[in-house]
Amino acid sequence: MTGINTYALPKGSWILVTGANGFVPSNIIDELLSLGYRVxxxxxxxxxxxxxYFQEKFGPQAYESVIVASFSDKGAISAAMQGVDGVIHAASDLTFSPDPESVIPWVVGATLNVLEAAQQHSVKRVVLVSSSSAADMMTPSAEKKVLHADSWNKDAFRLAWDKQTPSKSKGLAVYSASKTEGERQAWDWVKENSPAFTFNTVLPCLNVGRILHPEIFGSTMGWTRKLIQGDPTAFTMFPEQWFVDVQDTARLCAIGLLHPDVQSERVFAFGEQQNWNDIVGILRKVLPKCTLLCEGPENEGRDQMEIRPRERSESLLRDFYGQSGWTTIHDSLSRGTKDLSEV
Structure with a gap:
């Protein structure tokens, strides 16, 4: 399945994944278990x-849960890391609250507490699940812009704290600022503390694709599914026009954890450029019987941004997994809506 001969961590190692019941984290766990790791x-x-779900699919010894009620509880985080070789910190605040005070410090504090706990244990590799919004606001632009591996979102923090920011975009600004500051301060912490573990980050754009269990709403995929019910909230909630299959994101997180040559990297998970009218068109093909599907937004432009680091990520997917390239968004939406085929 993979094209490399040795992994940075031996199979059978314990990996801690935070926020396990979330859309992206649950797919990360599924991927790691498929590779022969314990989670x-x-x-x-x-x-x-x-x-x-995981124990029935992979066996009773493959997966176990741990309660971390608050990421301000350093003792609970430390206890969760007992005996683990790798950590993927995927938990975050996904409320899209417009209150920066309630979101940004929490995300930053949780991230730094995870890194500090990892330093105190025998952890060898740590991956932080960041976001495309840590690199740019990702609002569609008719101008030709280029996103580089060292690009950072320069506007999010100002927009999050500015009382003049329109209410309809405030939640996204706060979320973007939290991911920007969380990742930036994580890299600063690593630079200042020189931990023994290897540190990488993964920056996914808007994730779509399979939802593993009915109890999981599915975050961005959940809102995309709402379009099928006639709810257009996703159009205004997520203006981004880059999409990625959640399994590709999960695999890039596994690569950040396991590929011995991926060290101190920001790995960008950007599958395809699509606008919401494109997504509606795909959903119409995937679900031809659907009568409530929203019409796409009027006068929607098309983003012209060039994502330079996505070539490196696609190469990693080819080398590690033997994929031909990014999963198509058509296939991803098909997987994420297969339970709705009779809608």
């Missing part, structure tokens, strides 16, 4: 359905 997933409260 400890953190959740804020007991979720026996999640344990049952």
């Amino acid at each position: 400890r997933g953190s959740t804020r409260t007991p979720m026996p359905w999640l344990d049952n």
